[in-house]
Amino acid sequence: MRWMLQFWDSTIGKKYVMAVTGVGLVLFAVGHMAGNLQVFMGAQVFNDYAHKLQSLGPLLWIARAGLFTMAVLHIVSAVQLTMRARAARPVDYVKRESQIATWASRTMRVGGVLLAVFLVFHILHFTTGQLHPAFSKGGAYGNVVIGFGNVWVAIFYIVAMTFFGLHLYHGVWAGVRTLGVAKPNPNPMERKLALGLAIIVWAGFIAVPVGVLLGIVD
Amino acid sequence: MSGAGTAQPMQLTLNVWRQKSPAEPGRMVKYPAKDISPDMSFLEMLDVVNERLIQAGDDPIAFDHDCREGICGSCGLMINGAAHGPMKLTTACQLHMRSFKDGDEITIEPWRAKAFPVIKDLVVDRSAFDRIIQAGGFISVPTGTPQDANALPIPKPDADLAMDNAACIGCGACVAACPNASASLFTAAKISHLGVLPQGQPERSRRALAMVARMDLEEFGGCSLFGECMAVCPKGISIDAIQRMNRDYAFAMATKSDAKEWTGAA
Amino acid sequence: MTLKLDAKIPAGPLAEKWDKHRFEMKLVNPANKRKFKIIVVGSGLAGASAAATLSELGYNVSCFCFQDSPRRAHSIAAQGGINAAKNYRNDGDSVQRLFYDTIKGGDFRAREANVYRLAQVSVDIIDQCVAQGVPFAREYGGMLANRSFGGAQVSRTFYARGQTGQQLLIGAYQALEKEIARGGVTMFERHEMLELVLVDGKARGIIVRDMLSGEIESHAADAVILATGGYGNVFYLSTNAKGCNVTATFRAYKKGAAFANPSFTQIHPTCIPVAGDYQSKLTLMSESLRNDGRVWVPKRREDVGKQPSQIPEADRDYYLERKYPSFGNLSPRDIASRAAKEACDDGRGVGPGGRGVYLDFADAIKRLGKAAIEERYGNLFEMYQRITDENPYERPMRIYPAVHYTMGGTWVDYNLMSTIPGLHVAGEANFSDHGANRLGASALMQGLADGYFVIPYTIGDYLASTKLETVTTDHxxxxxxxxxxxxxxxxxxxxxxxxxxxxxxxxxxxxxxxxxxxxxxxxxxxxxxxxxxxxxxxxxxxxxxxxxxxxxxxxxxxxxxxxxxxxxxxxxxxxxxxxxxxxxxxxxxxxxxxxxxxxxxxxEFAYVAAWEYAGEGKPPILNKEPLVFENVHLSTRSYK
Incomplete structure (x- = not known):
């Protein structure tokens, strides 16, 4: 097992950890998004779905522990790599122009911090309810409608999910590359794959707050 | 006629990093660059400015250069925020002043990375690259009488791919342009050059482990796949190489019981 | 004559000299090799290959270069390729033929025995480089590709795109770095040799300047190898790198190492002309351009300022085709170069300063189509356009000859040792193999032959047969x-x-x-x-x-x-x-x-002129090494 520690110590190892946990988190996000969309099928369906998840018992906690671990590893490796990158250029340029780096790639770090803040807020908002004005345990549908009734909260969700989409656009392509699973190619498939996935996830997530704001969900 | 020697001279202003020695702090200094011919190369423009500085009793701007035909990899300048300047697939020595406009202000900085400390003005120490090669960027074949060169057929696509990666001139633009100051493209190019050839197979895992470990030890940043390195690389080396490096490294880590020996990790 | 020039050419038939000599040379006991310290100055093809090989053999090597990394030596700029008598094309090549072509190409001013050995080891070089991972061009069947080059009727040139020198140097550099990592070679980058040190008449060390700190350092050794390249930069403008210089070999000359044929300089005909006073170096374009381009200047001086397209066919002087009807635009380097100079001296040169002639592809484009020309010369046209801002598809290129290589260099014997015992000289820095003119794709061959396959043997012989006192830098x-x-x-x-x-x-x-x-x-x-x-x-x-x-x-x-x-x-x-x-x-x-x-x-002149330093202000002394041709017949070159 020593090699794993050694692997973790290397920059490439940390990138692998980011990529692998990233894949796990993306899969969760896709599932989460699919679940969310049931809100458009009415209060009954959505509340039943929420209830079903709640009643998974130990399984739910295992899943939560797994997600938490992945998120922590993802964030820890991101922070360490960022610190490393900062240290690698102690004196910055007076002028440096980006050549081909996408806006998505350049906002990975700031977007990542925003997403971490968002996650904490989101859990306190819809899972535990401390930051919710009228949280009702078991009333998931009502929680959503009331929660997004606050325009600023809805906008915060939309902004955060937009960054999430950007995060995915660069992250999925970079992750696939980092893992070295795709064949090197001048016109890589993974770029398109990442774009498609990012758009679907972004659209799926913002659909709910947008739906509440537009009164489609009420 | 656009012929050489007939174009109007340009009046430029240079904003150059001056630093007397590694220990002393540096700063940006403005210099006029008057009557510059558009047909000059960028380094010839600096020559002209330097001649005038010497005549005026000032210290000329130090910069590395040698072949001036884009192959030795000595020159490396951050020109207006782009490594080797605005022209793609071009080193600073092959960049010509016609890429600029009369009246332009041009910012010139050295490569910036902890692993490339500034020696003087625009001259940096790139010996970290040599140490990465020392770690494993070779095929261990002592001089002697190896088998006949044609005894080992190599498919043309493999030979071409090896050549694409072997084209690296070690200039350091990839590190300079990378937001993380990562040496991944340089290291990966060598790992790819030797790793796709049959001659390179016996040491392939060892090479990946040792070179990556050395790259990390030199305090370069990690790769975030921004792609900036590829955009400024004067030889157009693709970040596909980095994918190959990652794969070789992970495979070697997982399969080599003696990985520690090659990475030198604690 | 004060020096006794002994070329130490082994006796016996030409083809057996090297094998015989290798057997007769003394060997250094493997256990003793590490006790010998060897200094190598220069890290190009000759220097890097010698340093790496000597270290592999067990010697204690110190290598010096003025660049920031040994990988930047000017060998890296060679484009075309490297010759070797592999006969992979089955077109009749052989060691004997490569030997003959080189002697003839050198206009019968090189030493037979050295050139024959060069041709012999040429085949080993290719094997060695391929084993190192040099990505030579390949055919679809996986076999090595070859191209033909000037001065030869066989296809024996191996190449790696237009970057053969780079790839060979990186091969040698990697071998060198491998030995540095192993501890066999201590590398001194950014160090410039400024003096040679003799003790008891033998080369025992060098004085260098650390170019970063400015410190003057002394380094002692049992033998010194200079692999410091050519002196083309004496002309200021040349195709050499800016740092190329004569200092190391000239310091050695002043310490007693005879300098041979210093006037033998090669001029390359197809370079991009000087554009202005600020010009810092000249860029060479592959000679292959002359396969399809036609060289001309205006017939009348008053036409030189005109647009080339406005000069009618009748007013153009295709002077190479006129003077050398059978070889035409493909006349050898020296002849094409001189003809261009004559045209320009006559006031008919074109471009800035009237120092250029046209190389016109209009006919070739008309005949073969633009696509075919682009496929053949696309990269060269691009390079030309980048430097001159002129489009060679629409307007003839301007070319002019430029200094490219120096055949002259430190006089060495068959063992590549100079007239100073213990001072060996390899690669372009010595004079040995190219006579008065070097054939294309032979410089890389010579550098690697000297470094990989000659000096590692001969230096052992010197060390084993010479009594060397212990010398430190306190001497x-x-x-x-x-x-x-x-x-x-x-x-x-x-x-x-x-x-x-x-x-x-x-x-x-x-x-x-x-x-x-x-x-x-x-x-x-x-x-x-x-x-x-x-x-x-x-x-x-x-x-x-x-x-x-x-x-x-x-x-x-x-x-x-x-x-x-x-x-x-x-x-x-x-x-x-x-x-x-x-x-x-x-x-x-x-x-x-x-x-x-x-x-x-x-x-009167079938000899090597080895000049001996006679002291400050005194004319140098001429020593002659007669050239004896036992295996080739001296003939006159003709390209009419």
Whole structure:
């Protein structure tokens, strides 16, 4: 097992950890998004779905522990790599122009911090309810409608999910590359794959707050 | 006629990093660059400015250069925020002043990375690259009488791919342009050059482990796949190489019981 | 003659000399090798390959280069390829044929035994490089590809795109780095050799300047190898890298190492012409361009300023086709170069300063189509356009000859040892293999042959058969050499005159190009010999070298090199003046046939001129090594 520690110590190892946990988190996000969309099928369906998840018992906690671990590893490796990158250029340029780096790639770090803040807020908002004005345990549908009734909260969700989409656009392509699973190619498939996935996830997530704001969900 | 020697001279202003020695702090200094011919190369423009500085009793701007035909990899300048300047697939020595406009202000900085400390003005120490090669960027074949060169057929696509990666001139633009100051493209190019050839197979895992470990030890940043390195690389080396490096490294880590020996990790 | 030039050519039939010699040479016991320290100056093909190989054998090697990494040596810029007598094309090549082509190409001014050995080991070089991972071009079947090159009727040139020198150098560099990592080689980058140290008449060390700290260091060894390249930069403008210089071999010359044939310079015909006074170097374009391009200048002087498209066919002088109907635009390098100079001297040159001739692809494009031309020469056209901002598809290229390679160099015997015991010289720095003219794709071959396959054997013989006292850098000779270097450096810094180093270098270069360039004559050479000492005197009186010696000081580095060029230039002119014949790259206008062809004088000049330093202010002493041709018949080159 020593090699794993050694692997973790290397920059490439940390990138692998980011990529692998990233894949796990993306899969969760896709599932989460699919679940969310049931809100458009009415209060009954959505509340039943929420209830079903709640009643998974130990399984739910295992899943939560797994997600938490992945998120922590993802964030820890991101922070360490960022610190490393900062240290690698102690004196910055007076002028440096980006050549081909996408806006998505350049906002990975700031977007990542925003997403971490968002996650904490989101859990306190819809899972535990401390930051919710009228949280009702078991009333998931009502929680959503009331929660997004606050325009600023809805906008915060939309902004955060937009960054999430950007995060995915660069992250999925970079992750696939980092893992070295795709064949090197001048016109890589993974770029398109990442774009498609990012758009679907972004659209799926913002659909709910947008739906509440537009009164489609009420 | 656009012929050489007939174009109007340009009046430029240079904003150059001056630093007397590694220990002393540096700063940006403005210099006029008057009557510059558009047909000059960028380094010839600096020559002209330097001649005038010497005549005026000032210290000329130090910069590395040698072949001036884009192959030795000595020159490396951050020109207006782009490594080797605005022209793609071009080193600073092959960049010509016609890429600029009369009246332009041009910012010139050295490569910036902890692993490339500034020696003087625009001259940096790139010996970290040599140490990465020392770690494993070779095929261990002592001089002697190896088998006949044609005894080992190599498919043309493999030979071409090896050549694409072997084209690296070690200039350091990839590190300079990378937001993380990562040496991944340089290291990966060598790992790819030797790793796709049959001659390179016996040491392939060892090479990946040792070179990556050395790259990390030199305090370069990690790769975030921004792609900036590829955009400024004067030889157009693709970040596909980095994918190959990652794969070789992970495979070697997982399969080599003696990985520690090659990475030198604690 | 004061020196005894013994080439130490082994007896016996040509083909058996090297094998026989290898057996007869003494060996150093493997356990003793690490006790011997060898200094290698230069890290190009010859230096890096020698340093790596000697370290593999077990010697304790120190390698020095002035660049920031050994990978940057100027061998890296060679484009075309490397010759080897592999006969992979089955087109009749052999060691004997490569030997003959090289001797003939050198206009019968090279030593038979050395050239034969070069041809012999050429095949091993390719094997070695492939094993190292050099990505030579391949055919679809996986076999190595070959191309043909000037001066040969067989296809024996191996290549890696247009970057063969780079790939071979990186192969040698990787071998060197492998040995550095193993601890066999200690590498000193950014160190410039400024003096050779002799103890008891043997080369025992060098004085170098650490170019970062400015510190003057002494390094002692049991033998010294100079692999410091050529001196083409004496002309200021050349295709050489800016740092190329003659200092190491010239310092050795002043310590007693005879300098052979210094006037033998190769001019390459297809370079991009000078664009202005600021020009710092010349760029070479592959000679293959002459396969499809037609060379011409206007017939009338008044047409030179016109757009080439406005000059009608009848007013153009396709002078190569006119003068050399059978070879036409494919005439050899020296002939094509001289013809261009003549046209320009006649006032019919085109472009800035009237120093250029047209290389026109209009006919080829009409005949083959633009696509075909693009496929053949696309990268060259692109390079040309990048530098000149002219589109060669629409407007003829302008080309002009440029200094490219120097065949002359330190005199060495068959073992590559100079007239100073223990001082070996390899690659372009020695004179040995190319005679008066080098064939294309042979420079890389020679550098690697010397470094991988010759010096590692011969230096062992020297070490095993020579009694060497223990010498440290405390020896008075080291102290003395160090003082010389320090004083010289101090002197350069203290002049504080009005002219920059580059201005002197430019003036010297122009003078040498005019008087000792493509075509020379006694009057011009005498004039140069009068003007060079004056320029040198002015340099030592009026040069301005800013900064101090205790820092990275690029002006000081240049000043030291130019100071040596200013002395060396004189030696070149003396050699050119004394050689009353035309041969290869040395063309004396007094010695030509009625049609303007080079006229060799085998009766009087079939020798190597090895010049011996006689002391400050004294003319150098000429020593002659007669060239004996037992295996080839001396003939006259003709390309009519």
């Amino acid at each position: 008075p000779e080291f102290q003395a050499a160090r003082t010389v270097v320090e004083e010289r450096t101090q002197r350069l810094l203290s002049i504080n005159g009005t002219r920059t180093v580059d201005s002197f270098h430019r003036e010297l270069g122009l003078l040498m190009w005019d008087k000792c360039g493509m075509a020379r004559n006694a009057a011009g050479l005498r004039e140069a010999l009068e003007r060079i000492p004056k320029l040198r005197e002015e340099f030592w009186r009026d040069v301005k070298v800013p900064g101090s010696g205790a820092e990275l000081n690029q002006s000081l580095e240049k000043a030291g090199r130019v100071a040596d060029f200013l002395e060396f230039a004189e030696l070149m002119c003396i050699d050119a003046l004394h050689r009353e014949e035309s041969c290869g790259g040395h063309f004396r206008t007094e010695h030509q046939t009625e049609d303007g062809e080079a006229k060799r004088n085998d009766a």
